[in-house]
Amino acid sequence: MSETPLMKQYREIKENHQDSILFFRLGDFYEMFFQDAVTASKELGLTLTSRNKEKGMDVPLAGIPYHSSASYITKLVNKGYKVAICEQVEDPRTVKGIVKREVVKIVTPGTVIDVDSLDATSNNYLLSVKHLDNKTGIAYLDITTGEFKVLEIEDDSDYSKTFNELYKIEPKEILVEFNFYEALKDKFDDYSKKIDSKVTLVNKLRDPENFLTDYFNIVSLESFGISEAKAAVHAAGMILDYALSMQVDGDLPLEKIEYINITNFAEINSTTRRNLELTRNQREKTSYGTLLWVLDKCKTSMGTRFLKKIINNPLLEIEEIKKRQDDLQYFMDNILIREEIKEKLGEVYDLERLAGKIVLGNENGKDLTALKKSIISSLEIMDFLRETAFFTGIDTKTLTQIRDIIEESIKEDAPFSIREGNIIKRGYNQELDEIFKIMSSGKDYLLEIEAREKERTGIKNLKIKYNKVFGYFLEVSNSNKDLVPEDYIRKQTLSNAERYITEELKEYEDKIINSKSKVEEIEYYLFKEISGKIKEKREVLNKLSEILAYLDVIISFAVTAIENNYVRPEFVDDYVIEIEEGRHPVVEKLIGREDFVSNNVRMDREGNFIILTGPNMAGKSTYMKQIGLIQILAQIGSYVPAQSARLSIVDKILTRIGAADDIVSGQSTFMVEMSEVSNIINSATERSLIILDEVGRGTSTFDGISIATAITEYIHDKIKAKTIFATHYHELTELEEKFDSILNYRIEVEERSNSVVFLRKIVRGGADKSYGIEVARLAGLPKEVLLNSKKILRGLEKRKELIEKTVNVEQLSLFAANDMVEEEKKNLKEDLYEELLFDIENIDINNVTPMEALGLLGELKKKMEEIN
Ligand code: ADP
Ligand code: MG
Secondary structure, three states, X not given: OOOOHHHHHHHHHHHOOOOOEEEEEEOOEEEEEHHHHHHHHHHHOOOOEEEOHHHOOOEEEEEEEHHHHHHHHHHHHHOOOOEEEEEEOOOHHHOOOOOOEEEEEEXXXXXXXXXXXXXXXXXXXXXXXXXEOOEEEEEEEEOOOOEEEEXXXXXXXXXXXXXXXXXXXXXXXXXXXXXXXXXXXXXXXXXXXXXXXXXEEEOOOOXXXXXXXXXXXXXXXXXXXXXXXXXXXXXXXXXXXXXXXXOOOOXXXXXXXXXXXXXXXXXXXXHHHHHOOOOOXXXXXXXXXXXXXXXXXXXXXXXXXXXXXXXXXXXXXXXXXHHHHHHHHHHHHOHHHHHHHHHHHOOOOOHHHHHHHHHHOOOOHHXXXXXXXXXXXXXXXXXXXXXXXXXXXOOHHHHHHHHHHHHHHXXXXXXXXXXXXXXXOOOOOHHHHHHHHHHHOHHHHHHHHHHHHHHHHOOOOXXXXXXXXXXXXXXXXXXXXXXXXXXXXXXXXXOOEEEEEOHHHHHHHHHHHHHHHHHHHHHXXXXXXXXXXXXXXXXXXXXXXXXXXXXXXXXXXXXXXXXXXXXXXXXXXXXXXXXXXXXXXXXHHHHOHHHOOOEEEEEEOOEOEXXXXXXXXXXXXXXXXXXXXXXXHHHOOOOEOOOEEEEOOOOEEEEEOOOHHHHHHOOOHHHHHHHHHHHHHHHOOOOOEEEEEOOOOOOOHHHHHHHHHHHHHHHHHHHOOEEEEEOOOHHHHHHHHHOOOEEXXXXXXXXXXXXXXXXXXXXXXXXXXXXXHHHHHHOOOOHHHHHHHHHHHHHHHXXXXXXXXXXXXXXXXXXOHHHHHHHHHHHHHHHHHHHHXXXXXXXXXXXXXXXXXHHHHHHHHHHHHHHO
């Protein structure tokens, strides 16, 4: 069976793109064949047909219209497929036989350039990791914005820092060499499951230095300050090579490589980011109820994207923080300017991605008008801020040039398509104007010729007519044949008339017939010329985007501070956290400012370890998270929810808070808990802030208490970090007496006849019981269950007593064992009384037979005897 030339061409192209779904351009459609067609029809819900059946072949076929392809491509890419776009690279009108076709780009999750299909408020990162000489190099880029960064991680034997960065950056696609992937398969797979992304295996690049210097046209990588960062350079080479191979015929908007020194920022590991819900909530992974949700009042998506980066990277330098605070204060003070700028920012489009589109060659007329409008608004913003330093160094002249180029040339209502004309304004290009003149004055022009020719020849009934075969012609009746001048060219003879054409008429006809396609052609050419000019000036657009994003975030901080009554934290070069009337920024918004009870905290050298006790639901976790969040807010330059705050810089915020998704990773809760704690203990320094929530809960009470105590002592003696440890083991409160800088706090509850009222106030001193059953009662557990749990509790406490009596009490150095036994006895008695009351309270007199009543009485009496 012979293959058609088309199928031969298809097969040859497909051979080089085995791992992709090939979108094969046929006229106005992209067609997929064979297995690609089967896959795509399944994934996209397309009809599967077949081709060439009559020739004895049965080729599965599925197609999608060219103009709506973007959403289909995105869908496939999101499902993890790679899509190769194959275009006709010749004009079918000018070729005989089969049109030449080539793959012009390949789309993967990390290389999507169709920004309309992406989330505007998130970057779409492609990332590469390379392990070299005991260092991990990471490179990441967003090809829609041109951001290209590298960093290096040292001392990371378990790769926890590496993955912390990954979770922080949240790339959609990770490039990694096979060996490295194999060694860390679980971690990579876990990442791609959690973040919904793809791992792509790549090969080692032979000479990344030369490759990079060639690409950026620089002499040495020292221009980017990375010549010594070998692992980062390798990662950068890998990623650039990959990105270029995906954009087969397009440019990338990459200007430079930026080196990030991760030690310039406070470390917030991924556990902490999850626990404190900085940018994603724990339930549905959206931003609702997160710190980002409170802070994000940004008017542009550039602002929101930048804000996420800021939240993930708290500063370490007081001076840098103060600069942000000063900028923020400026917008608190200058209300009118702030409001004007907010409005103007609302008119600014995503400049960063617009500039990226232009470089990628993916722009349309609407994009250029959006760019112009954005520049106009930006210039107005600059004018409002001319007394400030926000826009220092920006090249306003170039900006106005770009604005003017677009203003002169691009129609306000330009369409999405750049191939169908209607983009270029009249008056911009003479050739184009002439064609339009001809098109619009067509009829008049013909009448003019007709009148002139009548006059010249004296043929009264001379007429200009049109038909499909000859186009425009002059018709002369036989009677006037001899008046026809020499320059008429005869085309056709009819029985009663002759038809002629003239040079002039033919010229006109060519213009008319071709003018539409000519207009489209010229407009396309001009459009590309214009965006080419803008592309050359893109540097100023990048700079402008950067400044606007910063402004947007700072104003957003100011608005948040005003709306929620935040205060400027004071930073001192000391060892202190001192917050008056602090609030949890998220919870206060969720439950309402009036209902939220504020609390103080003070930690310094004299007291740097707080043991926080209180019943479940009292507010321990909220209080601790609030302190962590206030510290983060302060170090990103925001104001904080408090009356006042005096803080020092912390280098790390480390948390262990029981998380719901421990189960997902398949490890036991206790194992997860302990490995997180060991992580914390191994990386904390004196300057860190540690938050431990109920550590030791995952195991039995005695184990738990012992581990919790040992951890406390270790942190206290060896690390000396500021620490808050919430626990319902009230036994831990005894540590206060043993260590000077350990302080007990508890959350107040009020007991009212068998129930508790949460006061949410933190006070000095430890709690003496955990109120677990009381809280369970509040939660509406059936009385039978409550009662039974009291019985079980009592049983357990009896056993505990027994154990404590038999083990060598001296070894439990921490507890004054005898006292405790006494204490427990007292408690037990109280509980029994309580239970007695509970029982009596719960006798339903109306539903008890006399016999049952007698039995109950007997039971009650027995309990009485037990108590005495
Ligand atoms: P715990 O960790 O002690 O079990 P949580 O911190 O989880 O308690 O708090 C339980 C609930 O109490 C929270 O969901 C919140 O709605 C409320 N809460 C906590 N702290 C406060 C507060 N300071 N003011 C008002 N409500 C609070
Ligand atoms: Mg809690």
